[in-house]
Amino acid sequence: MLLTPSSAMAQATPTPTTPAAGTPAENPLVDGQNITVTLLDVKGGKGEPAPVPGVTLTVFKDKSGGEQIGTQVTDTKGRVSIPIPANGVYVVTLDQDTLPEGVELSGGAENEKTITARISGNNFAQFQIGAAVAEKVAFSEKLTNSVVSGLKFGLIIALAALGLSLIFGTTGLTNFAHGELITFGGIMTYVFNRGFGMSVILAGVCAVIAGAIFGYAQDKILWGPLRRRGTGLIAMMIVSIGFALLLRSVFQYTFGGSTRTLSQYVAQGRDDYGPISLSPKEIAIFVIAIVAIVIVCIAMMKTRLGKSMRAVSDNPDLSASSGLRVDSVITSVWVLGTALTALAGVLLALNQQVNFQMGFKLLLLVFAGVTLGGLGTIWGALAGSLIIGLLVEVAPVISIGGYQPVPASIKDVGALVVLILILLVRPQGLLGRAQRIG
Amino acid sequence: MDFGTLIDAALSSALGPQAIVFALAAIGLNVHFGYTGLLNFGQAGFMAVGAFGLAVSVTTWDLPFWVGIAIALLATVVLAIILGVPTLRLRADYLAIATIATSEILRLIFGSVEAKETFGGSNGLTGFSTTYKDLNPYNSGLDLGVVSFSRNDLWSITVGWSLVAISCLIVWSLMRSPWGRVLRSIREDEDAVRSLGKNVFAYKMQALILGGVFGGIAGIFHVLKQASAVPTDFNTTFTFYAYAALLVGGAARVLGPVVGSILFWFIIAGLGSFFSQATSGTDPLIPASIMTDTQASLVRFIVLGLGLMLLMIFRPQGIFGDRREIAIDGR
Numbered sequence: 001m002l003l004t005p006s007s008a009m010a011q012a013t014p015t016p017t018t019p020a021a022g023t024p025a026e027n028p029l030v031d032g033q034n035i036t037v038t039l040l041d042v043k044g045g046k047g048e049p050a051p052v053p054g055v056t057l058t059v060f061k062d063k064s065g066g067e068q069i070g071t072q073v074t075d076t077k078g079r080v081s082i083p084i085p086a087n088g089v090y091v092v093t094l095d096q097d098t099l100p101e102g103v104e105l106s107g108g109a110e111n112e113k114t115i116t117a118r119i120s121g122n123n124f125a126q127f128q129i130g131a132a133v134a135e136k137v138a139f140s141e142k143l144t145n146s147v148v149s150g151l152k153f154g155l156i157i158a159l160a161a162l163g164l165s166l167i168f169g170t171t172g173l174t175n176f177a178h179g180e181l182i183t184f185g186g187i188m189t190y191v192f193n194r195g196f197g198m199s200v201i202l203a204g205v206c207a208v209i210a211g212a213i214f215g216y217a218q219d220k221i222l223w224g225p226l227r228r229r230g231t232g233l234i235a236m237m238i239v240s241i242g243f244a245l246l247l248r249s250v251f252q253y254t255f256g257g258s259t260r261t262l263s264q265y266v267a268q269g270r271d272d273y274g275p276i277s278l279s280p281k282e283i284a285i286f287v288i289a290i291v292a293i294v295i296v297c298i299a300m301m302k303t304r305l306g307k308s309m310r311a312v313s314d315n316p317d318l319s320a321s322s323g324l325r326v327d328s329v330i331t332s333v334w335v336l337g338t339a340l341t342a343l344a345g346v347l348l349a350l351n352q353q354v355n356f357q358m359g360f361k362l363l364l365l366v367f368a369g370v371t372l373g374g375l376g377t378i379w380g381a382l383a384g385s386l387i388i389g390l391l392v393e394v395a396p397v398i399s400i401g402g403y404q405p406v407p408a409s410i411k412d413v414g415a416l417v418v419l420i421l422i423l424l425v426r427p428q429g430l431l432g433r434a435q436r437i438g
Numbered sequence: 439m440d441f442g443t444l445i446d447a448a449l450s451s452a453l454g455p456q457a458i459v460f461a462l463a464a465i466g467l468n469v470h471f472g473y474t475g476l477l478n479f480g481q482a483g484f485m486a487v488g489a490f491g492l493a494v495s496v497t498t499w500d501l502p503f504w505v506g507i508a509i510a511l512l513a514t515v516v517l518a519i520i521l522g523v524p525t526l527r528l529r530a531d532y533l534a535i536a537t538i539a540t541s542e543i544l545r546l547i548f549g550s551v552e553a554k555e556t557f558g559g560s561n562g563l564t565g566f567s568t569t570y571k572d573l574n575p576y577n578s579g580l581d582l583g584v585v586s587f588s589r590n591d592l593w594s595i596t597v598g599w600s601l602v603a604i605s606c607l608i609v610w611s612l613m614r615s616p617w618g619r620v621l622r623s624i625r626e627d628e629d630a631v632r633s634l635g636k637n638v639f640a641y642k643m644q645a646l647i648l649g650g651v652f653g654g655i656a657g658i659f660h661v662l663k664q665a666s667a668v669p670t671d672f673n674t675t676f677t678f679y680a681y682a683a684l685l686v687g688g689a690a691r692v693l694g695p696v697v698g699s700i701l702f703w704f705i706i707a708g709l710g711s712f713f714s715q716a717t718s719g720t721d722p723l724i725p726a727s728i729m730t731d732t733q734a735s736l737v738r739f740i741v742l743g744l745g746l747m748l749l750m751i752f753r754p755q756g757i758f759g760d761r762r763e764i765a766i767d768g769r
Contacts, residue, residue, distance in 0.1 A: 174531040226751065234477060234530060234765060238685070238750045241678050246743025253736045364542055367535050410546040416539040423536050424524035 027075045032083060035059055035090060035115060036122045039078040041103050051078025052103055056095040059084065064091045064112050073098070081122075090115045139397075141275075146393045148276050154369075154389020155289035156351065157362065158382050159344035161369040162296060163337035165381035168370070169313035170333045171223065172233050176240045178366060180247035181338055182359030185211050185345020187255055190354040193262050200264045204346040211342020212335045219334035224327065244360070251356040259355040285347050292343055293382065296336070300378055309333055365392065365412065368419040374432025383430060391415045442584075444711045449585040451707030455663040457699045458598030459656050463676075464684040464695030465605045466652030471681075472689035473613060474645040475625035475765035477534040479677055480521070481653045483541030486672035487513045488654025490548055490557060493667035496566035498556055503569035507658065514654030518647040526642045530765075538674055549669035562668035570662045594663040601659065602696055605652055610692045612648075621645055622690075625765045682746045688759030697757060705745075709738040 039052040055074045059082045061067040069090065072080040084090060094111040105111060115124075164178050188210045192203035222243070226236055268279035278286075300306035311319040312329045320326045348358055365388055373384025392415050396408035406414040422429065451457060463481050470478040491510030495501045501509070517540075525536040548557045557563065574593040580586065587595060612618050620641050623631045632638050661667040679702070687698025713734035716723040729737070755761045 174534065229751075231751065235750050235754055237477075237531065237534070238681065239747050241681070242743045242746030242748075242750060244743070245675075245678065245746065246740055249736050249739035249743060253733050253740065257732075364539055368539065371532070371535060404552075407550060407552045409552065410550045413543050413546050416543045419539050420524065420536055420543075423528060423532060427528055427532060 026077065027072060027079055027081050033086070033117065034081050034083045034122055035092060035117070036079065036081045036124055037074075037092060039074050039094075051076065052100060053078055054098060054100060056098045057082070058093050058095070060091045060093065062089050062091070064093055066091070084117060087117050090117060142397050143394070144275050145277070146397045147390065148278065148282075150390035150393030151386065152282060152285055152351070152389070153393055154386035155286065155293070156344050156347050157366055157369050157389050158293060158385035159289055159347070160341045160359075160362065160366045161373075161381040161385040162293065162378065163339075163341035163344070164366055165370050165373075165375070165378060166309065166313075166333050166337040166340075168375055169377075170309060170316075170330050171227070173223070173240065174233075174237050176237065176363070177244040177247060178341065179357075179359035179361070179363030180244050180251070181211070181214070181341040182345040182348065182362055182366075183251055183356060184214060184247070184338075184359075185342030186349035186354045186358050187251060187345075187356070188342065189346045189349045190255075190260060190262060193264075194260075200262050200350065203262075204343075204350070207346050208339050208343050211345075212339035214342070215334040215336075215338025216331065218338065219331045223334065224331070227327075227330070248357060248360060255354075255356050257356065259353045261353050262349060265350060281350055285351055288343070289347060292340065296340065297378060297382075305329070305332060309336075364419075365415055368415050370429075371419055372422050372429055374429025377429070377431050380429050380431035388415045388418070391418060440715060444708060444715065446585050447711035448704045448708035450587060450591075452700045452704035453585065453595065454587065454591055454703075455594040455598055455659075457703040458595070458602060459660045459663070460680055460683045460699035460702060461602050461696045462598075462605060462656035462659060463653055463680040464687070464699055465602070465609060466649035466656065467680055467684050468689060468691075468695045469609060469645055469649035469652065471765065472684065472691070472694070472763075473618065473625065474621045474642060474649075475530070476526075476642060476646060476649075477530045478537050478646070478649065479534045479674070479681075480537030480539075480541035481649075481656075481680055482672040482674060482676045483521075483537070483544045484514050484517060484650040484653030485657030485660065485676070486541070486544050486548060486669065487517045488657035489661040489667045489672070490563070491654070492658050493558075493563040493566045493661060494556060497558075497563045503566070506566065510658050511651060511654055514650045514657075515647050518650035519643070522643045522646045526639055526646065538677070541672070541674060541677065545669050545672050548672075557669070558667075560669065562666055564666045566667070567662050567665040571665070590663075594659075598659055598663070601655060605655070606692050606696060613692070617641075617644075622763075625690075625763075678746075679742075682742060682749075685746070685749055685754070685756050688756030690760070690763040691756075691758040694756060694758050701757075706738050706742065709741055710735060713737045 037057055039055055041050045041052050051074070053074050053076050055078075056071060057074065057080045058071040059069040061069055069084055070082040072082055074080050092113045092115060094105070096105065096111050099105070160178065160182050163181070164175060167173060167175055167178075185207050188207035189200070189203045192198045192206045192210075193200050196203075198206065222239075223236070226239065231239075265281045268281050270277040270279045270282075300310060308319065308324050308329050309332070311322075311324060312326050312333075316326050319329075345359060348362070352358070366385070369385030369388040370381050371384070372387060373380025373382065392411050395406040395414040396404065396411045398405065463485060466484065467478060467481055470476040470481075488510045491513035492506040495506035495509045496503055521537060521540055525533045528536070547553060548562075549560045550557075551559055553559075571590070571593075574589065576589050576592050579588045580592050613621070620631060620636055624638055624641055628638055631641075657672070660671065683698040683702040684695045685698065686701055687694035687696065713724075713729070714731060717726065717729050717731045717734040724734075749756070754764050
């Protein structure tokens with residue numbers, strides 16, 4: 001059970017458990033200096049946290065059993081607000097006998113919390129209730145959970161990998177600034193959401209559009225002129241490293257070094273769907289990613305632009321001599337690729353939080369996904385990313401006789417080792433065509 | 439604005455231990471990229487292996503200092519062989535991805551909680567540099583007016599620049615030998631060399647080992663000068679900075695990486711000092727609404743990124759290099 005600041009819970013409209021007799025409808029929030037506690041049952045992270053009403057909380061001065069300052073029973077919102085006379089040390093005790101049936105304290109069942117009141121307004125205390133106990137989760141449940149989060153992570157990587165693969169296929173550029181394009185999507189979502197007050201969904205749409213514009217501008221200002229100058233591929237690769245350093249520093253300069261959250265869908269509980277449990281935003285991530293990938297794949301196969309992209313990717317000279325405007329095709333590839341990558345950033349921001357190096361940390365995994373599937377192939381990028389996503393999430397769950405080959409703290413290592421192994425045995429990737437690559 | 443402090447900060451970085459680490463790492467990259475055309479993006483991994491080879495030998499295994507140095511150098515050779523076998527037959531960009539991945543794997547393992555007993559976790563290892571410190575013959579620091587060094591720095595500078603000089607001598611003599619000419623021809627046209635009956639793979643492997651050992655020496659020197667080996671020091675950004683230093687000076691030139699590192703640190707430390715002074719105090723030169731002191735420390739990295747881009751676009755050969763000698767066309 002969590003005693004959380006009531007303000008933080010304002011958005012949630014929880015359904016209270018059956019109130020015991022004598023539960024006050026609502027305890028008034030004390031104006032002056034006070035100690036406020038909101039008891040919430042987090043139910044091991046499944047479903048919305050539910051308030052726990054009818055629990056008696058008592059505040060003592062200095063130590064438990066000392067001078068009693070006040071006592072109150074949690075209301076239908078699970079809240080008490082007890083006034084205190086001055087700054088100082090207070091102890092809040094929770095009467096465990098008054099807890100509703102089926103609700104238990106977790107975290108060592110500590111029923112006392114010491115609070116040092118320093119501010120004149122509300123002072124908050126936290127109790128742990130119903131938090132999940134990791135050791136008790138069965139292996140099968142851990143496995144299904146990790147497979148689900150692996151697929152989700154893999155789909156996010158796949159969007160970025162699709163962008164990288166498209167750009168590599170048509171221009172031959174190994175873009176080390178690709179991680180920053182992911183970050184761009186995440187930060188833009190944050191800016192539209194918090195800065196301009198849009199809803200997260202609208203902000204995400206705007207961020208993808210901003211990504212497309214960014215891709216267009218990049219090709220017009222930077223990569224296009226470089227191509228026309230005949231700059232070598234390795235020189236372009238090093239330019240992309242410089243660009244990555246530049247973008248990352250600019251992000252840190254403007255956004256700051258801290259990790260921030262979007263305004264909506266931050267802490268969502270999970271609902272059970274058969275053996276798996278998902279929160280609504282995770283379902284949204286699955287749906288959005290799959291729909292985007294399917295649309296792109298169909299467009300690549302059926303539309304005129306998609307066909308010309310594949311033609312340029314296959315053989316730029318032949319496409320040019322067949323009358324294709326190679327340069328404008330490459331521009332559309334940059335627009336599409338950067339927009340897809342920005343979408344990956346949006347979903348990543350939704351799934352986790354926003355940070356100036358969220359994409360940089362993902363760059364090598366995107367490379368791993370693309371290389372595993374085969375550089376420059378669309379289906380390969382998809383398959384490779386999903387495998388990498390699964391590897392990252394599932395590998396820490398597996399333990400052989402108590403020995404964990406890939407501990408959770410270094411879960412990326414497994415995917416990177418696979419990247420090197422695949423280069424050893426099948427350098428063209430799973431779905432790539434065997435051609436001269438050495 | 440106190441220009442004395444600014445010059446002192448810039449010069450003591452440009453001539454001090456930090457630039458030496460970069461010079462040694464960039465000399466290794468010069469052998470890889472400048473002379474052989476191998477795009478090694480994992481120099482930080484070679485440094486980490488050298489650094490932890492020494493630190494683990496001395497601190498964890500209680501071996502003598504010089505045995506530790508030998509183990510560290512041996513470890514970089516082993517890493518080069520393990521890395522070279524699968525990747526040297528591949529195209530340049532594949533090699534780049536494989537090496538960068540390897541250096542990340544090494545950094546994550548060295549910093550992992552599970553291997554804390556051996557590598558010291560994220561705090562790293564200390565207590566392996568006693569022998570190095572005891573060898574210090576200086577009694578006091580050095581103050582030349584414009585620039586000053588502490589006693590420890592003075593010793594590190596003496597050792598470091600000697601190492602750089604020896605390394606340059608080795609590279610110079612090797613690259614004017616027949617062996618060096620084969621390396622340069624591999625960079626220009628691998629197939630031509632192969633058709634002349636040379637074992638290209640073996641030459642590339644030797645180049646990878648040589649450059650990797652220079653990287654290992656850089657790593658050993660890095661942890662000795664600061665008396666601690668911390669895994670986060672060896673991140674991929676370090677490799678990129680070393681590349682920037684190499685490219686500024688000019689690849690495929692013996693002194694290119696050395697001059698490049700000195701200039702790189704002069705600019706980085708100078709800019710850092712300038713902007714931190716410009717934003718500090720009660721009435722800063724640049725108002726806090728435009729730039730706070732936290733942001734001031736980032737300006738140099740923005741300049742660095744922009745500088746690397748412009749350098750590569752307009753003058754890929756750097757200061758001393760020859761444009762025809764830079765392996766910048768994808769193969």
